[in-house]
Amino acid sequence: MTSKIIQSIKSIASLNEAEEKAFLSILEVKLFKKKEFLLQEGKICNKITFVNNGIMRLFYNVEGVENTIQFFFGDSWYTDYASFLTGKPTIENLQALEESEVVQFKKEDLYKLYDSMPIFEKVGRIFAENAYLSISQLNQMKTNEEPELRYINLLKTRPELVQQIPQHYIASYLGIKPETLSRIRKRILTSK
Amino acid sequence: MTSKIIQSIKSIASLNEAEEKAFLSILEVKLFKKKEFLLQEGKICNKITFVNNGIMRLFYNVEGVENTIQFFFGDSWYTDYASFLTGKPTIENLQALEESEVVQFKKEDLYKLYDSMPIFEKVGRIFAENAYLSISQLNQMKTNEEPELRYINLLKTRPELVQQIPQHYIASYLGIKPETLSRIRKRILTSK
DNA sequence: GTAAAACGTTGACTTGAATCAAGAAATCAT
DNA sequence: ATGATTTCTTGATTCAAGTCAACGTTTTAC
Numbered sequence: 001m002t003s004k005i006i007q008s009i010k011s012i013a014s015l016n017e018a019e020e021k022a023f024l025s026i027l028e029v030k031l032f033k034k035k036e037f038l039l040q041e042g043k044i045c046n047k048i049t050f051v052n053n054g055i056m057r058l059f060y061n062v063e064g065v066e067n068t069i070q071f072f073f074g075d076s077w078y079t080d081y082a083s084f085l086t087g088k089p090t091i092e093n094l095q096a097l098e099e100s101e102v103v104q105f106k107k108e109d110l111y112k113l114y115d116s117m118p119i120f121e122k123v124g125r126i127f128a129e130n131a132y133l134s135i136s137q138l139n140q141m142k143t144n145e146e147p148e149l150r151y152i153n154l155l156k157t158r159p160e161l162v163q164q165i166p167q168h169y170i171a172s173y174l175g176i177k178p179e180t181l182s183r184i185r186k187r188i189l190t191s192k
Numbered sequence: 193m194t195s196k197i198i199q200s201i202k203s204i205a206s207l208n209e210a211e212e213k214a215f216l217s218i219l220e221v222k223l224f225k226k227k228e229f230l231l232q233e234g235k236i237c238n239k240i241t242f243v244n245n246g247i248m249r250l251f252y253n254v255e256g257v258e259n260t261i262q263f264f265f266g267d268s269w270y271t272d273y274a275s276f277l278t279g280k281p282t283i284e285n286l287q288a289l290e291e292s293e294v295v296q297f298k299k300e301d302l303y304k305l306y307d308s309m310p311i312f313e314k315v316g317r318i319f320a321e322n323a324y325l326s327i328s329q330l331n332q333m334k335t336n337e338e339p340e341l342r343y344i345n346l347l348k349t350r351p352e353l354v355q356q357i358p359q360h361y362i363a364s365y366l367g368i369k370p371e372t373l374s375r376i377r378k379r380i381l382t383s384k
Numbered sequence: 385g386t387a388a389a390a391c392g393t394t395g396a397c398t399t400g401a402a403t404c405a406a407g408a409a410a411t412c413a414t
Numbered sequence: 415a416t417g418a419t420t421t422c423t424t425g426a427t428t429c430a431a432g433t434c435a436a437c438g439t440t441t442t443a444c
Contacts, residue, residue, distance in 0.1 A: 062336050067335065081324050081325075081328070082324075082325060082328050082329075085321050085324075085325060086325070114314075121310065121313045121314055121317060122306075122313050124317045125313060125316045125317035125320055128317055128320030128321045128323075128324055129273070129277050129320045131320075131324050132273050132274075132277075132323050132324045132327065133273075133274060133277060133278070135324065135327055135328055136273070136274050136327055137274075138331075139331050142335070143334070143367075144254050144259075147401090166421070166422095167421075167422065168420095168421065168422080176401070176402090177401075177402060177403085178422070178423090179401090179402080179403085179422090179423075179424085180400090180401055180402075181422095182422060182423050182424080183401090183424085185422095186423080186424090338430095339430095339431085358390090358391070358392095359391075360390090360391065360392080368431070368432090369431075369432060369433085370391080370392070371392090371393080371394085371431090371432080371433085372431055372432075373392095374392060374393050374394080375393085375394085375431090377392095377393095378393080378394090
């Protein structure tokens with residue numbers, strides 16, 4: 001259950017036996033059923049989540065409209081870093097789209113590791129750096145690419161995503177209405 | 193020249209005398225004239241910059257169109273973290289809009305500090321965390337707010353910015369054309 | 385000081401996505 | 415299995431920003 005997360009951490013920084021043991025001791029494995037929430041707006045995000053398998057959707061509400069930020073499949077990390085770092089309530093909702101298995105650990109426990117074993121300070125830094133890189137990539141995609149191009153790229157780079165996730169969620173992820181995505185799809189099909 | 197940056201670092205983590213000295217030893221003060229570039233697309237960003245005073249504009253080109261990301265005034269930090277971390281060429285351009293004084297240090301030197309003095313690993317972590325927070329805030333603003341609302345909020349929260357920076361750059365920052373900003377301004381004025 | 389360049393405003397027109405509405409297709413719950 | 419709900423598609427219309435073009439104003443460079 002925890003082998004994948006250990007592998008992922010070790011790709012960040014090599015851990016000796018004691019360090020690995022310390023890390024393992026703070027982990028908690030959890031199962032979420034379809035439609036269950038791992039995080040809901042208003043709550044404080046004080047955990048880091050590693051997705052073993054399943055599918056999750058991350059979104060937030062703006063004036064009653066759901067704004068999809070990202071989808072998570074197996075072998076990916078998630079935390080609302082803003083809430084995690086500031087201790088303020090999150091605006092994000094993370095919902096399982098399929099039954100999913102995750103491994104989590106608490107901020108509290110991570111900060112103890114920061115203080116007791118210097119290597120984890122490094123892990124934390126690289127963690128934050130990776131979080132930055134992924135948000136900045138997402139950012140760039142969103143601001144630079146037209147919805148139609150983004151959809152075409154999505155088809156190329158993550159076809160499994162397009163297949164497994166309802167279209168109206170993908171539309172929301174692309175920042176357009178379902179009707180518009182439907183028309184984009186039609187346009188792509190007929191132009192081939 | 194370096195008192196502000198030291199103060200800023202100390203607000204992240206307290207440094208003892210040796211640590212402060214080590215940090216000071218890697219700093220370099222630089223002056224940039226109006227229109228000079230601190231960073232240009234295609235180059236690799238291997239520095240972190242602290243702005244003592246002046247005004248800078250950060251932008252990148254998409255198909256010949258400049259896309260303004262942010263403005264920097266005194267007491268602010270800048271690095272293209274993506275290029276800094278990955279070592280890949282940047283797409284960002286950082287240009288002085290007024291004569292500006294900055295303090296910089298090299299990635300190379302920072303990484304030596306990471307290895308020689310553990311406190312800097314912590315500084316690096318908090319740095320990355322702050323970078324994440326600011327990009328995520330910017331992100332949120334951009335995706336949630338209509339250009340007109342964003343402009344009104346900008347007037348409220350950073351009036352000095354609106355006054356000191358040419359409108360077409362502000363338009364670019366808001367993600368709209370100068371003509372549109374001009375019309376928004378007219379709308380706001382006549383509605384008062 | 386003056387010519388050139390950059391900047392800002394306004395009008396007419398175009399365009400791409402949103403909205404509203406209705407119906408078809410797929411999925412879910414019992 | 416079947417009725418209910420959700421999801422997807424299509425058409426007609428609206429709307430906000432973009433585009434193109436012209437012109438007045440401000441700033442810059444020499």
